Amino acid sequence: MKIISEAKAHGGRQGVYTTQSEACGCDMTFAVFSPPLAKEHLCPVVWYLSGLTCTHANVMDKGEYRRMASELGLIIVCPDVSPRGDHIPDEPDNWQFGKGAGFYLDATETPFAAHYKMETHILSELPALIASHFAADLDRQGVMGHSMGGHGALTFALKHPDRFKSCSAFAPIAQPSTADWSRPALEKYLGADPALWRRHDATLLIEDGARFDEFLVDQGAADGFLEDGLRPWLLTEACEKAGISLTLRMQEGYDHSYNFISSFMEDHLSWHSKRLGGPAA
Known part of the structure; x- marks a missing residue:
């Protein structure tokens, strides 16, 4: 780690x-906030x-998570x-x-399979590195994300409920296998x-029997991608049929930007903290 x-x-x-x-065949950048309790x-x-077009820096610079993460004693990766x-x-x-749009999966098609291994990178490579270099309790992990990252957070939680104890999302792509901006990818x-896409689609994972205890989702009601790309009502329908607790909050006047995300970031971190517990010696 450099x-x-x-x-x-x-x-x-x-x-x-x-x-x-090794999974992605390149240098990968990531950000970590360690609270004083660490x-x-x-x-x-x-x-x-x-989400799409972003890097580690978008939430780091505009997400406004550090004050609450410091107060709650959360490491943010x-x-x-x-x-x-x-x-x-x-x-x-x-x-x-392509670049900026990995969709948090391991590609199987040429030429993308050689490098687009984001699922392996995040679920295998980075946890080992975090455990080695930071005061991280990997028995208490939560996952959250925005848009494409919300899609990733939901699917990771559904596929690994033994690993992740909490999950939330801002404006997630609820059903990427049928959305115009994700189906081609x-x-x-x-x-x-x-x-082959079903393991990377939250609503279809639930339909196929995947389960997670509860989700928190915030969605801007003025989001320009709401109708064609995000479609949170599909997640609501899937969770209702499966008996999964979903707290979906439609936030009036908010769009898809970090103005929206930063407005509710503290709510999400508090949600995770309550389910992950405080620091342990």
Whole structure:
């Protein structure tokens, strides 16, 4: 792990780091906030997964999580959303695919399978690194995300309920296998058979029997992507049929931006903290 930067914030430390990812075949950047309690105690970890076109820096610079994370004693880990580099296959004119749009899955199709392994990177590589270098209690992990990252958070929680004890999302893509801005990406990463996409679709995972205790979802009612891309009512229907507790809050006047996310970030961190518990010696 290479340190790019570290700075004191709210009594804790905000850092940016890189690591050589075998899964992605490139250097991967990520951010970690350690609260002051991490100097003496192991602390719960909340993973934040960003959306399309973002990097680790978007939530770090605009998400306003540090004060509350410091108060609650939470370590916040912010991975990048895709592999990076000149050798990484991409569609530069397509913001919904390629670099900046990894969709938190392991690609199986050429040429993307060689590098687009975000699921392995986040679920296997980074946890080992976090455990080695930070005062992280990996028995108490939560996951959250925005948009494409909300999709990732929901699917990770549904597939790994033994690992993640809490899950929340801001404006998640509820059913990416049928949404206009995500279906083409799933086809290019995973192939043309829609049956192969189901493990990366929250509503279809639930339909196929995956379960998680409860979700918190905030959605801006003035979000321009609400009708075509996000469609939270599909998640509501799936959770109701499966008996999964879903707290869906439609926030009047809010859009898809970090103005929306930062407004409710403290609510989400409090949600996670209540389910993860405080620091342990």
